[in-house]
Amino acid sequence: MVVEQVSFTRMEDGTQEEYELLERMEHQLHTDYVDRLLEWVQWNEGDTGYRVSRFEHSLQSASRAYRDGKDEEFVVCCLFHDIGDLVSPYNHSQVAADMLRPYISEKNYWIIRHHGLFQGYYYFHYFGGDRNARDRYKDHPWYDDTVEFCARYDQNCFDPDYESLPLEFFEPMARRVISTRRHDTP
Numbered sequence: 001m002v003v004e005q006v007s008f009t010r011m012e013d014g015t016q017e018e019y020e021l022l023e024r025m026e027h028q029l030h031t032d033y034v035d036r037l038l039e040w041v042q043w044n045e046g047d048t049g050y051r052v053s054r055f056e057h058s059l060q061s062a063s064r065a066y067r068d069g070k071d072e073e074f075v076v077c078c079l080f081h082d083i084g085d086l087v088s089p090y091n092h093s094q095v096a097a098d099m100l101r102p103y104i105s106e107k108n109y110w111i112i113r114h115h116g117l118f119q120g121y122y123y124f125h126y127f128g129g130d131r132n133a134r135d136r137y138k139d140h141p142w143y144d145d146t147v148e149f150c151a152r153y154d155q156n157c158f159d160p161d162y163e164s165l166p167l168e169f170f171e172p173m174a175r176r177v178i179s180t181r182r183h184d185t186p
Contacts, residue, residue: 034178037099038171040083051160054082059164060157066165068152076100076177077108078153079170081115092116102181111146118150 004025006018044054052060062079070078077100084095093116101109118134125131137143 034175037080037083037178038167038174040086041080042167043086044082050158052158054085056160056164057157058082059167059170060159060162061153062170063162063164064157065153066170072173073104073108073177075170076174077104077112078149079174081112081154103178104182107142107145110140110142111149114146115149115154118146119154121147121150122155 004021006014006021008014008018041058042055044058045056046053048054050057058079058081061081062075065075065078080100081096082092083099084092084097088095094113097109097113100112104112114134114137120129120133121131123131124133134143134147137146
């Protein structure tokens, strides 16, 4: 099997045709992106020390948001808000936010990006930290939205008796949200 590839070894030497080839190949990566996200969120299945897996936590978060009448983009953000745990547990919220950024509003990006710090309100003090560290953003327009996200769609989503909707329920929403880039990102 012959694999199409560019001939250059330095980007500065590439031609328009070579970059068009790469763009076609990148397009396929984009087309498959939501499939990868849905697969990765399932990788969070397994023992974590919580009473539910991180996968179930994500389903609970999305289910609660859906049942509260939140829009699809917000529900999808809830579903994927902890996906960064797979690759970078200590800054998982920034990783998750950056993975979603091209497809979501600036507001939802900000909420997901900062939810890790805001979630610390519930436990930082047990480790000698400042549970009110989130207050450095007190004057930010989305401060209250992030507090609400943590209170309603994160800290309370570890309940083994909560009846979550299945991942298949959220798949069409994820495909719609991740189908169109809203922003170019650096």
